[in-house]
Amino acid sequence: MTLLKIQILALLLCFGKSTQAQPSVSVIFDIDLTNTSDVKIETFRFYASNFQIEFTDGTREKINVTCHLIDMEDKESLHIKIPTTSIKTIRSINYLIGTDSLTNISGALEGDLDPIKGMYWAWNSGYINFKLEGNRIVSGKKTPFEYHIGGYNGDQATSRKKSITLIKSENDSIHINVNPYTFIDAAESVNEFSIMIPGKKAAQLADFLPDIFSN
Amino acid sequence: MxxxxxxxxxxxxxxxxxxxxxxxxxxxxxxxxxxxxxxxxxxxxxxxxxxxxxxxxxxxxxxxxxxxxxxxxxxxxxxxxxxxxxxxxxxxxxxxxxxxxxxxxxxxxxxxxxxxxxxxxxxxxxxxxxxxxxxxxxxxxxxxxxxxxxxxxxxxxxxxxxxxxxxxxxxxxSNSRYDQYQRKEIEFSIQEKKGLKLFKKNCNSCHTAPLFNSNNLESNGLPIDTIFNDLGRYTITQLKKDSMKFRVPTLRNIEVTFPYMHDGRYKKLREVIKYYTEELNTKTTYLSPRLKRKISLNSNEQKDLIAFLLTLTDKEFLYNKRFSFPRK
Structure with a gap:
């Protein structure tokens, strides 16, 4: 009977909570896709997770672990909402580019983490944190590039932390500029045009990921 | 609720x-x-x-x-x-x-x-x-x-x-003759008892009872098959030390699960035992430390060991209708 009482109480609490409108912060990814004659991007998708908002008064929201799949072909995916508990002026936002390791060992997941989304490796379990495909002209020749950056374990880990401090104070929305060309150039500078497996190279390339995000 | x-x-x-x-x-x-x-x-x-x-x-x-x-x-x-x-x-x-x-x-x-x-x-x-x-x-x-x-x-x-x-x-x-023997429901033959003793001494450290496997990835020293070129765990970690490492499989129902090894290279249990007792090179790089000591079994002991391995067959499991094709 005690168990039943607790369950009813929990149910009431749930209802109580859902009637309040939860304040949230909009995070908008503005992807630069001005394809030049040199570079053509065909696929661009990545995960962003573990958002944490920091306010100008120094306080921080709890980390929101949800993983969001951002896909250049899906406009709605570029706009995500991070729930907050208070409406205060935001100083900065911290997040993880990619998925955290716990997510990668948690079995079958749904929503943005559904393996059907093409961002999951079955043979070496884990998420592709960042996928960028296309082609570019190198020494007059059309050269394809294919970057599938993933891996979560130890040295193979490819998720990277990013912190963005806002130039202009905002209360409810944050724009993040995303420039995939920065990554393409960086990868080319180390002569990498194709990465399809976790490993040292993927982890090295992952170090270039934070640079593509700015405000 | x-x-x-x-x-x-x-x-x-x-x-x-x-x-x-x-x-x-x-x-x-x-x-x-x-x-x-x-x-x-x-x-x-x-x-x-x-x-x-x-x-x-x-x-x-x-x-x-x-x-x-x-x-x-x-x-x-x-x-x-x-x-x-x-x-x-x-x-x-x-x-x-x-x-x-x-x-x-x-x-x-x-x-x-x-x-x-x-x-x-x-x-x-x-x-x-x-x-x-x-x-x-x-x-x-x-x-x-x-x-x-x-x-x-x-x-x-x-x-x-x-x-x-x-x-x-x-x-x-979990209902092989071995399990029934453990639960004291049946008795083992003298040969099966000898085999169990040999198993405990030579095999159980990797194929650990009651599951008769381990969650470790180990090299058992098998030379690479040059057609498949399968480096095992290395393909996952890309670490040299993981070359030729594979999961240690369970020996439960081993009687009916032939051929054996990751690439099915051995058809008979006696070939597997021959490999471990005669052919295994204990100097193989990254060999499981548990195999560094040579396993020696004379021909009678090999037969005893096989007699024990056959007690791991679980007929109830193999023929349980609950696990079979669901006929309407």
Whole structure:
């Protein structure tokens, strides 16, 4: 009977909570896709997770672990909402580019983490944190590039932390500029045009990921 | 809410009935995938459904046959659609919920995501999750079955994978003659007793009772097969020290699961024992430390050991109708 009482109480609490409108912060990814004659991007998708908002008064929201799949072909995916508990002026936002390791060992997941989304490796379990495909002209020749950056374990880990401090104070929305060309150039500078497996190279390339995000 | 608490306690009852007494805690306990009779049956339907493969020709059971411990007897490597061949011996599906990784290279880290591999692999079912889900979503029969398990007719990847897991995770073999001997229900012959003693001394450190496997990835010193060039664990970690390391498979039902080793190179148990006693090079780089000491068994001892290994056959498991193709 005690168990039943607790369950009813929990149910009431749930209802109580859902009637309040939860304040949230909009995070908008503005992807630069001005394809030049040199570079053509065909696929661009990545995960962003573990958002944490920091306010100008120094306080921080709890980390929101949800993983969001951002896909250049899906406009709605570029706009995500991070729930907050208070409406205060935001100083900065911290997040993880990619998925955290716990997510990668948690079995079958749904929503943005559904393996059907093409961002999951079955043979070496884990998420592709960042996928960028296309082609570019190198020494007059059309050269394809294919970057599938993933891996979560130890040295193979490819998720990277990013912190963005806002130039202009905002209360409810944050724009993040995303420039995939920065990554393409960086990868080319180390002569990498194709990465399809976790490993040292993927982890090295992952170090270039934070640079593509700015405000 | 009352219904919910009832279903929860019956779920726990199902799981605790499945786990043999004195066995270690399973790694996977269906935490987010409440085990139910309907879920098990749905998983079984999916396991035996040829529509999961691209050309609708093979089901999971093609490479994992119950009578042979859910492996493909007499086939060195797995066979897929259109006669395509893989590079590894299809593993047995026995006591999987005690495993913390799956596949010979341990590349799969969770039982729920394991089945994505054979479904997508070009040399196996060569299908896509999208195709599989769209097939299931069009079937009124599956819609009804999914709603019985999950409460509504939504058929998602997660539900599909979890349903299969309810079946594969329930494949528990714990009633071999060895188990009956342990429970003091039967007596072993003198030869079987000798074999058990030899097993404990020479084999149990890797193939550890009661599961007769370990979750370690080890090199047993087998030279690489130059056709497959399979480096095992190395393909996952790309670390030299992981070259030729494979999961240590269970020996339960070993009598019926031939051929043996990751590439099925040995047909007979006596060939396996000959390998460990005569052919194994103890100087092999990255060899399992447990194999550095030479195993020596004379021909009588080898026979005794085999007599013991045959006690690991669990006929109840191999012929249990509950695990068989669901005939209407």
């Amino acid at each position: 009352i219904l919910f608490s009832f279903s929860k306690s019956s779920k726990e009852a199902i799981l605790s009935d499945m786990i043999p007494k004195k066995w270690p805690e399973p790694v996977y306990q269906f935490e987010n995938n409440p085990l139910s009779e309907e879920g098990f049956r749905l998983g079984r339907d999916l396991f035996y459904d040829v529509n999961l493969s691209r050309d609708k020709s093979i089901s999971c059971a093609n490479c994992h046959l119950q009578y042979t411990g859910f492996t493909h007897v007499d086939h060195k490597v797995s066979h897929g659609i259109e006669g395509r061949k893989g590079t590894r011996n299809s593993p047995v599906l026995i006591n999987l919920i005690w495993n913390n990784s799956f596949h010979w290279d341990g590349g799969v880290n969770h039982i729920e995501v394991q089945s994505i591999n054979p479904i997508k692999h070009p040399a196996e079912m060569d299908n896509t999750l999208k195709n599989v889900l769209s097939y299931l979503q069009k079937s009124s029969n599956y819609k009804m079955k999914f709603s019985r398990v999950f409460g509504d007719t939504i058929i998602s990847t997660k539900r599909f994978l979890q349903a299969i897991t309810q079946f594969t995770g329930s494949l528990i073999s």
